[in-house]
Amino acid sequence: xxFFSQEGIxxxxxxxxxxxxxxxxxxxxxxxxxxxxxxxxxxxxxxTDQGTVYTYKPAHSxxxxxxxxxxxxxxxxxxxxxxxxxxxVSVTISGEVQVWLLEDGxxxxxxxxxxxxxxI
Numbered sequence: 476x477x478f479f480s481q482e483g484i485x486x487x488x489x490x491x492x493x494x495x496x497x498x499x500x501x502x503x504x505x506x507x508x509x510x511x512x513x514x515x516x517x518x519x520x521x522x523t524d525q526g527t528v529y530t531y532k533p534a535h536s537x538x539x540x541x542x543x544x545x546x547x548x549x550x551x552x553x554x555x556x557x558x559x560x561x562x563x564v565s566v567t568i569s570g571e572v573q574v575w576l577l578e579d580g581x582x583x584x585x586x587x588x589x590x591x592x593x594x595i
Contacts, residue, residue: 477519479507485521485531485539501539503529509552513560518577520563526550528565530577542580543573551592566592 476488477500485501505523512519521529521539527550529539543553543565556562556574562583566572570588575581 477510479510479521481506483507483523485510487533500533500537501529501531503527503539511554513555514557515560518555518560520553520555522550522553524550526567528553528563528575542577543575543582552594568592 476490477485478488479485483503483505484499485503485507487498487500489496489498501521503521503523505525505527507521508524509522510519511522517532517534519531519533521531527544528542530542531537531539551566551568553563553565556564561577563575563577564572565575568591570590570592572586572588573582574584576583
């Protein structure tokens with residue numbers, strides 16, 4: 476079970492029967508607004524209120540890597556493009572949709588919807 480605090484700390488609870496163990500996985504020092512697992516559960520996107528997206532790979536080193544920073548506009552959300560976990564999509568409140576390569580955060584495509592967006 477993964478969850479986050481308002482202070483930007485990612486926690487993991489390993490629950491087995493009536494026992495649990497809590498571990499602090501990452502501290503990104505920014506309020507986290509959402510967590511999204513990739514379809515194969517190997518990558519976790521950490522989306523912040525300030526427009527930054529981090530990747531976290533639990534099975535690997537467990538460190539967070541800044542993927543993208545969309546601080547040029549009010550950032551709303553990000554999610555994986557399926558199938559697979561090679562790309563993600565982000566959207567700003569102003570309606571700018573971007574497709575990103577998860578490997579290195581390269582922006583592959585942009586589309587301006589010319590409308591205000593409220594949900595992705």
